Amino acid sequence: MSVFLQGLYEGIINGSILALIAMGIALVWGVMNILSFSQGEFLMLGMFVSYYANRLLGLDPIVAMPLSALVLFVLGIIIYKLIIARALRGPILSQRLITFALSMVLVYSAQLFFGAEYKTLPNPVKFSGTIDLGFLTIAKQKLVPFLLALIVAGLLFWFLRYTRMGKAIQATSMDRYAAGLVGINPDRAYTISFALASAVAGAAGCALTYYYYLYPNVGATFQLWGFIAVAMGGFGSITGAFLSGLLMGIADTLTGLYVNTAIKYIGVCVVFLVAVSFRPKGIFGK
Amino acid sequence: MLKVEHVKTGYDGVPVVHNASLQVEQGSIVALVGSNGSGKTSLLRAVTGALPIMRGDILYKGQSIAGVKSFKLVEMGISMVPEGRHLFGKMSVRDNLLMGAYSVRDKGEIEKRLQSIYKLLPRVEERQRQQADTLSGGEQQMVAIARGLMSKPELLILDEPSLGLMPKLVTEIFEFIQRIKDSGVTVIIVEQNAVATLEMSDYAYVMQNGETVLEGTGQALLADEQVKKAYLGG
Ligand SMILES: Nc1ncnc2c1ncn2[C@@H]1O[C@H](COP(=O)(O)OP(=O)(O)OP(=O)(O)O)[C@@H](O)[C@H]1O
Ligand SMILES: [Mg+2]
Numbered sequence: 001m002s003v004f005l006q007g008l009y010e011g012i013i014n015g016s017i018l019a020l021i022a023m024g025i026a027l028v029w030g031v032m033n034i035l036s037f038s039q040g041e042f043l044m045l046g047m048f049v050s051y052y053a054n055r056l057l058g059l060d061p062i063v064a065m066p067l068s069a070l071v072l073f074v075l076g077i078i079i080y081k082l083i084i085a086r087a088l089r090g091p092i093l094s095q096r097l098i099t100f101a102l103s104m105v106l107v108y109s110a111q112l113f114f115g116a117e118y119k120t121l122p123n124p125v126k127f128s129g130t131i132d133l134g135f136l137t138i139a140k141q142k143l144v145p146f147l148l149a150l151i152v153a154g155l156l157f158w159f160l161r162y163t164r165m166g167k168a169i170q171a172t173s174m175d176r177y178a179a180g181l182v183g184i185n186p187d188r189a190y191t192i193s194f195a196l197a198s199a200v201a202g203a204a205g206c207a208l209t210y211y212y213y214l215y216p217n218v219g220a221t222f223q224l225w226g227f228i229a230v231a232m233g234g235f236g237s238i239t240g241a242f243l244s245g246l247l248m249g250i251a252d253t254l255t256g257l258y259v260n261t262a263i264k265y266i267g268v269c270v271v272f273l274v275a276v277s278f279r280p281k282g283i284f285g286k
Numbered sequence: 287m288l289k290v291e292h293v294k295t296g297y298d299g300v301p302v303v304h305n306a307s308l309q310v311e312q313g314s315i316v317a318l319v320g321s322n323g324s325g326k327t328s329l330l331r332a333v334t335g336a337l338p339i340m341r342g343d344i345l346y347k348g349q350s351i352a353g354v355k356s357f358k359l360v361e362m363g364i365s366m367v368p369e370g371r372h373l374f375g376k377m378s379v380r381d382n383l384l385m386g387a388y389s390v391r392d393k394g395e396i397e398k399r400l401q402s403i404y405k406l407l408p409r410v411e412e413r414q415r416q417q418a419d420t421l422s423g424g425e426q427q428m429v430a431i432a433r434g435l436m437s438k439p440e441l442l443i444l445d446e447p448s449l450g451l452m453p454k455l456v457t458e459i460f461e462f463i464q465r466i467k468d469s470g471v472t473v474i475i476v477e478q479n480a481v482a483t484l485e486m487s488d489y490a491y492v493m494q495n496g497e498t499v500l501e502g503t504g505q506a507l508l509a510d511e512q513v514k515k516a517y518l519g520g
Binding site for chain 2 (some may be wrong): 164167168170171174175177178179180181182183184185186
């Protein structure tokens with residue numbers, strides 16, 4: 001039982017990062033019909049912010065997290081204005097693939113500026129140690145991604161539902177033309193959505209550095225699983241993306257635990273295929 | 287109040303409106319009629335900042351608004367109820383109306399406007415909790431107009447408000463538009479229902495192949511042989 005619980009817990013932690021990536025992808029897709037292939041690279045950049053904050057200032061990832069989110073939020077705005085907004089005026093294929101090109105640019109830039117080797121945080125972190133519940137041992141650092149995922153999901157929900165900007169974003173996602181007619185600046189709604197998704201990935205990257213190594217290409221796997229989570233959750237559904245991300249983390253870890261680590265990804269794929277064959281539009285798709 | 291001067295506009299560089307001019311006096315109802323595809327909707331889109339002005343100019347209260355984006359025009363007092371309603375389908379009726387007052391920040395003021403709309407349109411109030419895309423066509427049209435009024439426009443532009451409605455509802459909508467005018471709002475209306483529209487209008491323009499070809503008071507156009515033949519069924 002405790003092995004199972006431990007596996008479940010680890011799975012939820014792993015799934016939390018996927019959930020965070022997936023929520024960003026779902027937000028961007030739901031609002032502007034852009035497939036955000038660069039979400040994994042925003043995660044990677046968030047990890048590097050955490051790394052340098054730790055190396056230069058000795059900061060813990062949780063302390064560096066607001067900084068990381070802010071840096072990625074601003075970067076998201078710049079990227080939206082310089083690249084995405086232009087692509088949106090172009091043909092549909094370039095709209096779909098623009099973030100793919102962007103992700104490669106970011107990976108190679110990171111290689112150029114930060115080097116290609118694997119890194120871990122050079123200075124010791126303060127938020128560490130374990131909590132022993134008897135049936136479950138919790139590494140404190142690993143709580144960070146999970147709590148972050150919960151907080152982000154809650155904040156996104158609140159923001160979209162109750163704030164003026166959030167409502168404007170929802171209206172724009174339903175009908176961009178009508179949004180303009182009621183006085184919303186649709187371009188602003190797009191910019192904020194893209195930047196928010198990017199900030200969420202940045203914060204996730206920060207949390208990840210507590211126990212994961214970083215290198216320029218680290219985002220690729222998370223990106224791929226994030227996409228699958230979004231597909232499973234029902235494209236555009238943020239709640240769906242959140243829950244599917246957690247579910248995939250659990251499937252992944254439990255398969256590794258009970259079947260074989262070598263084939264643990266198969267568990268995720270089976271869950272995905274079963275989910276999609278019963279509900280082709282995703283668990284929460286309409 | 288509004289002056290459209292020799293405007294040319296279109297989609298992706300291809301013009302569909304070649305030369306349109308019209309003038310709208312404050313407090314009047316001006317109609318724009320013409321056959322399908324003559325460019326009425328496109329002209330209104332150009333006026334409300336959704337299509338580029340390729341030639342000519344648009345003046346609102348004496349000031350050029352060519353190239354000004356839709357959302358800015360709302361703040362300047364221009365509101366458009368587009369063809370096809372364009373409600374926010376997954377939002378409630380009430381939220382749709384609230385979005386209509388997006389440019390207003392004073393909550394008390396928004397609530398006041400909402401209540402005055404509900405007073406004018408009790409049926410909209412009855413439906414306020416319902417999701418917009420589950421409304422009937424007539425109800426949707428009412429909500430679309432109501433949403434357009436929430437910004438308290440000085441100039442209200444209506445593109446085919448009676449499209450797809452049964453005659454009784456058409457009459458109701460026309461009466462409602464008349465009341466909007468009486469409250470001091472200037473109205474531009476595009477309609478298939480040419481007779482009823484011309485009867486109600488102070489002035490009217492006829493569009494053909496992307497050009498405004500005829501104009502006159504509603505009564506004059508109703509009597510015009512050419513107009514009768516082309517739009518009033520003989
Ligand atoms: N989004 C678009 N892209 C390209 N061409 C368009 C677009 N919308 C309309 N057109 C073309 O512009 C021309 C004028 O159309 P418009 O909708 O302005 O006419 P209309 O007078 O409003 O017609 P209706 O009475 O049917 O509403 C038509 O030939 C139409 O095919
Ligand atoms: Mg039209």
